[in-house]
Amino acid sequence: MRVTSNTYTNLVISSSQTEQQQLALLQNQISTGNSIQNPSDNPELYAEAAQDQTTLSQLDNYTSAANTATTLTEQNNTAMTSLHQIVAQAGEYLASVTSNMSSTDMQNLGTEMTDLVSELTSIVNQKGSDGNYLFGGTSNKAPINPTTGDYNTGTNGETTSIEVEPGNSVQTSIAAGSSGPPATDGFLYDSATGTDVLAALKQAASDLNSGNATAAQGADVTAVNNALNLVSSYVGSTAANMSAVSLATTRLSAQTTAQSNTLNNLVQTNLPAASVQLQQLESQYQASLEAGTRVMNLSILNYIGNVTTT
Amino acid sequence: MYSVGLNGSLYLGASSLDAQQLAIQTIGNNLSNINTPGYARERANLVESNVVTDGEGAIGTGATVSNIQSIRSSLLDGMVQQSLGSQGYADDQASLTATVQTALGESFTSSASSSSTSSTTSAGAIQTALSTFFGALQTLAASPSDPTAREDVVQDGSSLATSLNSAYARIQQVQSSTASDATSITSQINQLSQTIASLNQQIIQVQSASGGTADSLVDTRTADLDQLSSLVNVTSTAQSDGTIKVALADAPSVVLVDGDDGGGAGTTQSLSVSYDPTSTTPLTVSGSSSGALGAGVPSGGSLGSHLETVNNLIGAPAADGGTGVLAQLDGVANALKSQMNTANEAGYDLNGNAGTAFFTGTGAGNLAVSSTIASNPSLIAAASATNSPLDGSNAQAMANIQNSSTVVPAFQNVVSTVANAASTAATNQTTQDQITTQLQNQQQSVSGVSIDEEMTNLISFQQAYSASARFVTTISSIYDTLVNEVQ
Numbered sequence: 001m002r003v004t005s006n007t008y009t010n011l012v013i014s015s016s017q018t019e020q021q022q023l024a025l026l027q028n029q030i031s032t033g034n035s036i037q038n039p040s041d042n043p044e045l046y047a048e049a050a051q052d053q054t055t056l057s058q059l060d061n062y063t064s065a066a067n068t069a070t071t072l073t074e075q076n077n078t079a080m081t082s083l084h085q086i087v088a089q090a091g092e093y094l095a096s097v098t099s100n101m102s103s104t105d106m107q108n109l110g111t112e113m114t115d116l117v118s119e120l121t122s123i124v125n126q127k128g129s130d131g132n133y134l135f136g137g138t139s140n141k142a143p144i145n146p147t148t149g150d151y152n153t154g155t156n157g158e159t160t161s162i163e164v165e166p167g168n169s170v171q172t173s174i175a176a177g178s179s180g181p182p183a184t185d186g187f188l189y190d191s192a193t194g195t196d197v198l199a200a201l202k203q204a205a206s207d208l209n210s211g212n213a214t215a216a217q218g219a220d221v222t223a224v225n226n227a228l229n230l231v232s233s234y235v236g237s238t239a240a241n242m243s244a245v246s247l248a249t250t251r252l253s254a255q256t257t258a259q260s261n262t263l264n265n266l267v268q269t270n271l272p273a274a275s276v277q278l279q280q281l282e283s284q285y286q287a288s289l290e291a292g293t294r295v296m297n298l299s300i301l302n303y304i305g306n307v308t309t310t
Numbered sequence: 311m312y313s314v315g316l317n318g319s320l321y322l323g324a325s326s327l328d329a330q331q332l333a334i335q336t337i338g339n340n341l342s343n344i345n346t347p348g349y350a351r352e353r354a355n356l357v358e359s360n361v362v363t364d365g366e367g368a369i370g371t372g373a374t375v376s377n378i379q380s381i382r383s384s385l386l387d388g389m390v391q392q393s394l395g396s397q398g399y400a401d402d403q404a405s406l407t408a409t410v411q412t413a414l415g416e417s418f419t420s421s422a423s424s425s426s427t428s429s430t431t432s433a434g435a436i437q438t439a440l441s442t443f444f445g446a447l448q449t450l451a452a453s454p455s456d457p458t459a460r461e462d463v464v465q466d467g468s469s470l471a472t473s474l475n476s477a478y479a480r481i482q483q484v485q486s487s488t489a490s491d492a493t494s495i496t497s498q499i500n501q502l503s504q505t506i507a508s509l510n511q512q513i514i515q516v517q518s519a520s521g522g523t524a525d526s527l528v529d530t531r532t533a534d535l536d537q538l539s540s541l542v543n544v545t546s547t548a549q550s551d552g553t554i555k556v557a558l559a560d561a562p563s564v565v566l567v568d569g570d571d572g573g574g575a576g577t578t579q580s581l582s583v584s585y586d587p588t589s590t591t592p593l594t595v596s597g598s599s600s601g602a603l604g605a606g607v608p609s610g611g612s613l614g615s616h617l618e619t620v621n622n623l624i625g626a627p628a629a630d631g632g633t634g635v636l637a638q639l640d641g642v643a644n645a646l647k648s649q650m651n652t653a654n655e656a657g658y659d660l661n662g663n664a665g666t667a668f669f670t671g672t673g674a675g676n677l678a679v680s681s682t683i684a685s686n687p688s689l690i691a692a693a694s695a696t697n698s699p700l701d702g703s704n705a706q707a708m709a710n711i712q713n714s715s716t717v718v719p720a721f722q723n724v725v726s727t728v729a730n731a732a733s734t735a736a737t738n739q740t741t742q743d744q745i746t747t748q749l750q751n752q753q754q755s756v757s758g759v760s761i762d763e764e765m766t767n768l769i770s771f772q773q774a775y776s777a778s779a780r781f782v783t784t785i786s787s788i789y790d791t792l793v794n795e796v797q
Contacts, residue, residue: 004758005344007751014747038417039729040408040736046729049418050437050722057441058712061448068452130456138698140455160700162452172452173700267418300762304769 012292019285026278029269036267045266052263058166059256066164066252069245072172075134077238080174080187082123083197084235086116087228090201093208094221103211110208117201121149124176124188135176135186143176143188144198151198157184164248171241174234187234197227316789322359322372323782329356330775332375337768340759348533350382350757352525380525384548386753387532391539391546393746395559395610398540400735400742402615406488407732410623410635413480415473416725434725436477439470440718447709450692454702455660460687463705464679467668471677474643478674481635482587485624489585489593492616495541496581496595499566499613500573502538503556503580506531507572510553514570517552524552538566542581543610560607564597574598581613585620590631593620623731627673638724640673645716647677650708657691657704665691665704 029035039046093109093116121144124135132140137156145152155178161169177186179196188197200223207215333354343349355378359371416434446466450459509531516524535546535556543559544566556567565578574580579597586592595613596602605621608614625634628641647669654665666689671677683689692705712718 001752002755002758002760004754004760005762006758007754010747010751010754032419034418036418038408038411038732039725040411040732043726043729043733046418047722047726050725053437054441054712054718054722057445061441061445061709064445065448065452068449130453132455132700136700138693138695138701140699156698158695158698158701160454160702162702163448163706300765304765 008292008296012289012296015288015292016285019281019288023278023281023285026274026281030271030274030278033269033271034267035269049263049266052259052266056256056259056263059252059259062163062165063249063252063256065162066245066249069162069164069170069172070242070249072162073170073238073242073245075128076172076174077235077242079123079126079134080231080235080238083120083187084228084231086120086123087197087201087224087231090116090204091221091224091228094204094216094224097208097213097216099213099217101213106208106211106213106216110205110210113201113205113208117149117198117205120198120201121146135174137175137184137186138173143178143186149198149202151178151180151188155184155186157186164245165252168244168248170244170248171237174238187231190230193226193230195223195226195230197230200224200227316785316792318371319785320782320789322370323778323785325359325372325374326778327775327782329354329373329375330771330778332378333771334768334775336378337764337771340764341761344759344761346529348529348536349759350380350525350529350532351759353379353381355379378525380523380528382532382757383753386749386756388546390746390749390753391536392543393742393749394536395539395543397742397746398611399543399615400739402612403618403735404732404739406484406615406619407623407728407735409484410481410619411728411732413477413484414635414725414728415477415480436470436473436721437718437725439466439473440712440721442466443470444709444712447705450690451702451706451709454692454705455699457687460660460690460692463690464684464687467679468684470646471669471671471679474639474674474677478636478639481624481639482675485587485592485620485636486585488616488620488624489583492583492585492593492595492613492620495613495616496583499538499541500580502534502541503566503578504573504575506534506538506554506556506567507570507575507578509534510567510572511570513552528552539611541611542608542613558603558608560609561597561600561603564600564603588626588630590626591621592624592626593617623728627675629672635724635728636674638720638727640675642717642721642724643671643674643677645714645720646711647671649711649714649717653704653708653711654691656694657707658693658696658698659691660688660693660699662697662699663689664696665689668708 028037036042036045036049039050090113093113097106097109124143125146126134128134133142135143137143138158138160139156141155142152143155144150155176157175157177159171159175160173161171163169175184175186177184177189179189179199183189183191185191189195200220204216204220204224207220333356336352336354340351354375356373357376359374361368361370363369414434414436416437418434443463443466446459446462450456450463453459509527513524513527513531516527531554535544535554538544538556544556545559545562546567547555547557549555549569551569553569554567555565555569556572558564558566564581566572566581568576568578571578579599582596582598584594584596584602591605593616594602594605595608595617606614606617608617621634623634625637626632628637628644650669651667654668657665659665666682667680668683668690669677670680690705693699693701694703694707695701
């Protein structure tokens with residue numbers, strides 16, 4: 001093939017363009033830290049990375065929901081544990097009643113028992129940071145009238161839950177329940193056994209205040225024991241909910257780390273490899289420019305400066 | 311016995327000087343035009359002058375230049391011309407698809423993570439807005455009575471709608487600018503057609519006046535034809551009178567240049583474009599007498615690329631029957647709106663009332679959060695039952711729309727469509743670059759000027775000129791001797 005002067009020029013321009021494009025791409029990858037910036041850099045990789053990104057966002061959202069669920073289940077469990085202590089304390093007061101106890105001592109115990117009812121009312125009617133009753137059910141009704149200590153008949157027994165993982169919802173609110181009407185089950189009332197925690201404590205306080213040792217040692221003990229069993233079951237169930245959220249949080253954290261690593265491995269630049277490649281390209285570019293310059297400078301013109309004619 | 315005599319020898323020397331001088335001038339012309347686009351090197355073809363025969367045999371009478379030949383290959387010229395048409399298409403496709411991709415606004419960015427020394431990667435505006443919106447709904451599901459969570463859903467829904475609106479508007483702007491650019495391209499095509507026709511006319515005049523060829527005009531016409539080919543794919547046919555006839559490759563009946571007619575004169579046609587963004591085919595090309603050409607005609611050159619981008623890649627909105635990026639974005643927006651509205655209408659708001667439509671609009675261009683809900687976030691129907699302000703199950707159902715194949719995956723499909731188009735266009739551009747470069751190198755190997763070659767020839771002709779001059783001097787000296795002896 002015949003080679004002309006412009007062949008060299010075109011070759012140098014073409015090769016320097018190609019090498020500069022590669023250098024620019026590599027420089028961009030190193031400076032941004034991403035092996036692809038635009039989807040067209042590698043459509044297949046982008047599609048995979050975009051899917052990973054969506055999954056990662058979903059995991060972040062579930063993690064956020066799980067954090068809320070953790071707070072709520074811990075609040076529930078703390079409340080049930082406190083409630084359990086109150087009912088257990090009531091049982092201890094009743095256990096201390098003797099047949100020959102003076103009326104003054106009985107009244108003192110009655111006063112203590114009334115205080116326990118107040119504490120119970122306070123726990124059951126506590127509000128969350130958003131001002132809502134924690135145990136009012138989904139309709140946010142006050143489970144016990146704070147003034148009278150009586151049930152609000154409209155108390156809603158339904159509970160709420162939060163989806164902490166795809167398809168895995170954890171109960172995050174528990175209803176206090178009430179004897180009604182209408183009767184609704186909860187940690188204060190169980191229709192199946194007829195257990196009524198508040199009524200048991202109020203009856204015990206009344207019997208103690210009136211000096212009815214027989215009732216205090218008999219029916220009241222049975223009622224408070226039943227109340228203790230009901231509250232204990234809620235301590236267990238709220239602990240189980242708390243544990244379920246904790247396990248979900250652990251799984252979400254592991255998945256998030258794995259997914260994040262996968263995404264970063266897909267998209268982010270392998271800096272050591274890119275640096276070596278940059279050095280190779282620099283050397284290649286320098287060699288290309290030097291070779292081009294040498295060939296372009298080489299011409300017969302350099303040798304015919306003094307043509308003489310005879 | 312016949313003899314050429316001293317006068318004959320002098321004429322022989324003079325004709326040799328003329329021939330060498332013409333050859334040297336041709337070399338000068340080649341060197342001058344070494345970088346002139348479309349120029350083909352010329353060669354002075356020297357032939358022996360008429361031979362005189364006498365009794366002792368034939369004797370030469372010197373050398374003359376028979377013609378100045380332009381060295382070119384019509385096969386390679388045609389292939390380069392076709393390749394330039396493909397090159398024009400590939401160059402513009404690479405540029406236009408990259409512009410559409412930029413307008414879509416989806417690219418990866420990395421930022422340092424707050425929780426570790428590693429960095430986190432995030433996707434583009436719309437993908438991020440989708441994730442944020444569904445995340446806000448999930449937060450609302452966990453805290454349905456929290457006014458902040460409700461406000462976040464409204465804000466993030468508005469951000470998502472705005473992101474879609476903005477991307478849609480940017481792509482529409484790219485479409486409009488591309489259509490406007492196509493108008494400019496047809497103007498250039500019409501102008502070049504007139505120029506080529508004018509060159510045809512000049513070539514006929516030169517050839518009829520001198521009886522030879524008009525190489526420099528042919529070179530200029532070739533360069534113009536190459537330029538025209540890069541704008542639109544054409545076929546050119548050489549005519550017996552030295553002119554060329556140029557027509558659209560996809561529509562041979564649309565003749566752009568015919569003899570000395572071009573750009574709409576005589577039987578030729580000028581091109582024009584019309585743009586209607588609401589039409590299924592927004593951009594159409596028309597011939598001045600043929601009317602609108604078929605969809606996708608012309609298919610090559612810059613104009614072909616502009617048609618492909620406006621009509622197929624971007625296309626018309628979904629409501630106007632389009633299937634391109636705009637219609638696909640409309641599809642994503644409408645699917646999101648439909649599913650969100652259905653879900654919100656199935657639930658109950660914070661006041662216990664049935665939900666209403668969450669999104670309004672007819673597509674990605676005007677999607678918006680309902681003004682009623684935007685002004686009163688308590689109307690978001692987070693609960694599945696009435697009077698259940700602590701129930702967020704319906705908000706969770708709305709958050710799960712994220713898993714619907716017609717929303718997030720559908721949007722990722724839009725990005726992939728544009729990405730594949732841009733990637734393919736970039737690859738085609740590189741390939742076409744290489745093909746064109748190789749063909750141009752081959753063309754250069756035939757028609758290009760080599761300085762070394764020309765300088766070598768220059769020395770050769772210079773020396774021949776010097777020798778001829780010495781020959782004339784010698785004959786002149788002999789003449790002088792003869793005249794002096796006679797005296």
